[in-house]
Amino acid sequence: MQNKKYYVVESSVLPEVFLKVMEVKKLLNQGNYNRVNDAVKEVGISRSTYYKYKDSIFEFYENKTQLLTLALLLDNVSGILSKILDVVAKANGNILTINQNIPQDDVAMVSISIDTIALNQNPDELIDLIKNLPGVRKIQIINR
Numbered sequence: 259m260q261n262k263k264y265y266v267v268e269s270s271v272l273p274e275v276f277l278k279v280m281e282v283k284k285l286l287n288q289g290n291y292n293r294v295n296d297a298v299k300e301v302g303i304s305r306s307t308y309y310k311y312k313d314s315i316f317e318f319y320e321n322k323t324q325l326l327t328l329a330l331l332l333d334n335v336s337g338i339l340s341k342i343l344d345v346v347a348k349a350n351g352n353i354l355t356i357n358q359n360i361p362q363d364d365v366a367m368v369s370i371s372i373d374t375i376a377l378n379q380n381p382d383e384l385i386d387l388i389k390n391l392p393g394v395r396k397i398q399i400i401n402r
Contacts, residue, residue, distance in 0.1 A: 266318055278303045279311045323373045325354070326381055327401035330368045330394060334361035338393035339368060345387050346370075350378045365395065 269277060282297045291297040298308050332338050339358065346353060352373040359367045374381050381402070389397045 275303065275307060276311060276315050279308055279315055280317060282308050283312060323354075324375045324377075325371060325401055326351075326374045326384075326399070327369060327371045328385070328388070329398045329400050330370065330388070331396035332366045332368055333393040333395060334364040334366050335393050338391070341391050342368075342370070342388055342394070345391065346372055346384065349384045349387070350376045351384065352376065369400065371401075 278301045281301045282294070282303065285291050285297040285300065286294065291300065294305060294308060298305050330342070332342075339356075343353060343356075352375075353370060354373055355369075355371040357369045372384075374384075377384065385397060385399070388394060
């Protein structure tokens with residue numbers, strides 16, 4: 259098996275065919291088209307060109323997230339999770355995941371992962387706001 263080499267190249271120097279293959283991949287991933295035939299027609303390349311290059315070109319993503327994961331112990335009352343999500347939204351946090359267990363003894367365990375890159379306040383202030391909501395028994399930082 260041949261060793262593969264990878265390079266990071268700015269898109270303006272790539273041949274147009276590679277950019278069009280990336281556009282087809284984007285159209286398919288976003289659900290704009292369900293069939294490769296339709297997407298390649300939209301972009302103006304052949305199916306064979308798409309299949310020739312699709313596994314050889316990928317978009318480079320910089321890690322532009324700052325992850326905050328919280329474990330919460332909540333009273334089993336209607337609307338408490340909604341209030342927490344509202345506090346996060348008002349702080350411009352982006353909820354990435356929510357995991358909630360079935361309540362036992364009127365207490366629910368919830369974990370929330372938040373992207374804090376665009377937060378309009380200090381993460382510690384956000385945690386304090388959540389901690390002080392009625393129904394939040396305990397909050398623990400899992401990952402920062």
